[in-house]
Structure formats: C-alpha cells, structure tokens
Amino acid sequence: MNPQSGQGARAAVLGAGSWGTTFAKVLVDAGCAVTLHARRPELARAISEDRENPDYLPGIRLPKGLRATADPAEALRAAELVVLAVPSQSLRDNLVQWAPLLPPDAVLLSLMKGIELGTTKRMSQVVCEITGAGPDRVAAMSGPNLAREIAEEQPAATVIACADQQRAEQLQAACHTPYFRPYTNPDLVGCELGGAVKNVIALACGITEGMGFGDNTRASLITRGLAETARLGAALGAEPTTFAGLAGLGDLVATCSSPLSRNRTFGEKLGRGMTVEQALQTTRQVAEGVKSCRSVLDLGRAHGVDMPLTEAVVRVCHEGVPAAQMVKEIMSREAKPE
Ligand SMILES: NC(=O)c1ccc[n+]([C@@H]2O[C@H](COP(=O)([O-])OP(=O)(O)OC[C@H]3O[C@@H](n4cnc5c(N)ncnc54)[C@H](O)[C@@H]3O)[C@@H](O)[C@H]2O)c1
Ligand SMILES: O=P(O)(O)OC[C@H](O)CO
Incomplete structure (x- = not known):
C-alpha cells in the first residue's frame, strides 16, 4: 500500500x-x-x-x-x-x-x-x-x-x-x-468490543420489541447495555471515550433500532415465541450475537465483570428460559445506584 x-x-x-x-x-x-x-x-x-x-x-x-x-x-x-x-x-x-x-x-x-x-x-x-x-x-x-x-x-x-x-x-x-x-x-480493543456486545444488546431489544414493549424499554436496554459494554472495556484496557463514539453508542443505537438489523430481527422472533432453532431456520444471514452472547459472557466472567443483559440473552438463547421470565428476572434484580 x-x-x-x-x-x-x-x-x-x-x-x-x-x-x-x-x-x-x-x-x-x-x-x-x-x-x-x-x-x-x-x-x-x-x-x-x-x-x-x-x-x-x-x-x-x-x-x-x-x-x-x-x-x-x-x-x-x-x-x-x-x-x-x-x-x-x-x-x-x-x-x-x-x-x-x-x-x-x-x-x-x-x-x-x-x-x-x-x-x-x-x-x-x-x-x-x-x-x-x-x-x-x-x-x-x-x-x-x-x-x-x-x-x-x-x-x-x-x-x-x-x-x-x-x-x-x-x-x-x-x-x-x-x-x-x-x-x-x-483503541482496537474498545472498537471491537463495542461491535461484538451491541449485537447481544440488539437481540435483547428485539426480544422486548417482539413482546410488544416500546421505546422506553429499548432506551433503557441501550443505555444499560452501553454501561455493561463500558465495564467490560475498562477491564480489558479499552479507552472509555470509545464507547461514546461511533463504535460504541453509534452502533448500539443503529442496531437496536433498525428493522434491517439481523440481530434485532432475530430477537423479535424469539420475543414472539419462536425457539432459537425455528428462528435460525428463517434466516440465511448471520446474527452474530446468538453465538457471541456466550463468548462475551465468558469474557466478562473471566475478568470479573457483571453483564446482566448479556447473561439474560444467553439464558433465553441457550438455556431455554422464556423471554417473559427473563424480563421479570432483570427487572427484579437488586436495586442500585446508576
Ligand atoms: N451486514 C451488515 O450490515 C454488517 C455491518 C457491519 C459489520 N458486519 C459484520 O460483518 C461480518 C460478516 O457479516 P455479513 O453481514 O457479511 O454476513 P452474511 O451472513 O451476509 O455473509 C457471510 C459471508 O461469509 C461467507 N462464509 C464463509 N465461511 C462461512 C461459514 N463457515 N459459514 C457461513 N458463512 C460463511 C458466506 O458465504 C457469506 O459470503 C459479521 O461479523 C457481521 O457482524 C455486518
Ligand atoms: O444486521 P446486524 O444486526 O448484524 O447489524 C449490522 C451492523 O453491525 C450494524 O452496524
């Protein structure tokens, strides 16, 4: 070059x-x-x-x-x-x-x-x-x-x-x-983490969209999703400002809001009651978060980082937990300061 x-x-x-x-x-x-x-x-x-x-x-x-x-x-x-x-x-x-x-x-x-x-x-x-x-x-x-x-x-x-x-x-x-x-x-670490974790949060947004919830729910997920992405980033040496940029907040907003997103669309199908296997059969393109939710959670656990939304997506996608139960569990977590 x-x-x-x-x-x-x-x-x-x-x-x-x-x-x-x-x-x-x-x-x-x-x-x-x-x-x-x-x-x-x-x-x-x-x-x-x-x-x-x-x-x-x-x-x-x-x-x-x-x-x-x-x-x-x-x-x-x-x-x-x-x-x-x-x-x-x-x-x-x-x-x-x-x-x-x-x-x-x-x-x-x-x-x-x-x-x-x-x-x-x-x-x-x-x-x-x-x-x-x-x-x-x-x-x-x-x-x-x-x-x-x-x-x-x-x-x-x-x-x-x-x-x-x-x-x-x-x-x-x-x-x-x-x-x-x-x-x-x-900041290669921060940019790559932003891209990987937003797919998981977009699945969560899709799931709640499929259950019929609206913009407050999505905004809450985007914001708390950003918080857990930034926590993971801090543990891995990323720059905090990266998560306020295009590879962080920018990508989260686009992917969590757009009907073009394969991750959000996949989540919507789960939220409407399809199983992961049924949803996989309806899609030809990759929805990265379905597999990466597990590796993101593993990465978080290996570094002692709390990632409740990622964990919730893993439970729905891979442990057969119904979406409604996942929402109840997330909402009844211990109260804490922002
Ligand atoms: N599509 C988007 O809007 C977009 C935007 C930014 C980043 N990305 C990322 O880019 C990467 C590629 O996404 P994409 O949208 O092009 O995916 P896609 O599903 O549209 O295409 C995947 C391509 O990889 C090829 N491939 C090679 N080995 C494969 C295998 N073992 N299994 C399945 N396919 C295989 C397929 O033939 C196909 O050409 C993903 O990590 C995605 O998150 C996608
Ligand atoms: O269609 P998705 O969910 O893989 O998202 C595509 C891009 O990563 C959006 O930036």
Missing part, C-alpha cells in the same frame, strides 16, 4: 455476504482495485457479470470495476489490502486455508463483530494468531453500518481502529467516499 495514502490500493475482500459485498463497493467507489471472493462460483459470476449479488443485496447495482471470483488465490494475488468479512465463528477455519495465499506485507482489515467461542478472542487477535502479522498490519472497522443502507449510498460514518496511526490513515483514505466517512481510533 502507498505509505502516504491508501487511495487506489489493490484490495481483496474475502466473504461476499451483505457486508463484504457492500464494503467491496465502497472500496471501488473510493478508487481501489477490488476483487471479491465468493464461495460459490455462480454468485461470483452474478457479481462480475450481472453486477448484482442477488442472495445478499438484491436490487443493488454493483460498480463496473468490481470483480468477483470463487478462487481465493486469484482474489489474493498481489493484494495490498485484505478485508475479512465472514461470520466470526468461521474466521479461524477460513483463515487457516487462506493464510498461505496472503501476500506477506498485506494489511489485514477485519469487518467482523464477534468474539470467538472457546478462546474468547477478538477477531483481530485471531487474525494475528493465524497469520503471524504484527499489530501494525492488523486493523478493524466498526460503527453504525447497516449494509443495505450503505449499499444504497445513504450517508454513514465508521471507525478504522489500528494501533498504528499511519496505517489507520491509509485505510481511512482507501475507503473514504462521498457517502462513507471513516474516522480513525487507536
């Missing part, structure tokens, strides 16, 4: 779901040369030739310059920037296959919002572990970024988090368009 500016970088985007495809479009619109990797050849063909991803972004016209391939080696050839956009729990397996194909100096950008089950690692930690890349080459992007709105070029902002400020600025330049405004932040 050009050391002064990431503009015009050769980029590979691995994962042609809704966010990978949308971000590939953003990069093309910002002037990068982009190849998108889709697992299925027929989807790669539709993206390259019909300029549409009918499975994940139907009706969105993709830019002419966007090429897609089902061959990861072809996507990664001579890439200066490698963008990772697969479900969090499948990153490790995918990356083990892709690692030998990665150009040695490529910058690695994670778009994922989850915590790995079993290891409780953040996605950038998994990337460093599998690829051997140092923290100066690994970054994460997080913020209020519902894919479909951005694919429609509705204005939005985001955060590029990297320990290396110059790297963060390169990435900022690589994806800055008239409709997509990236900020930088050196």
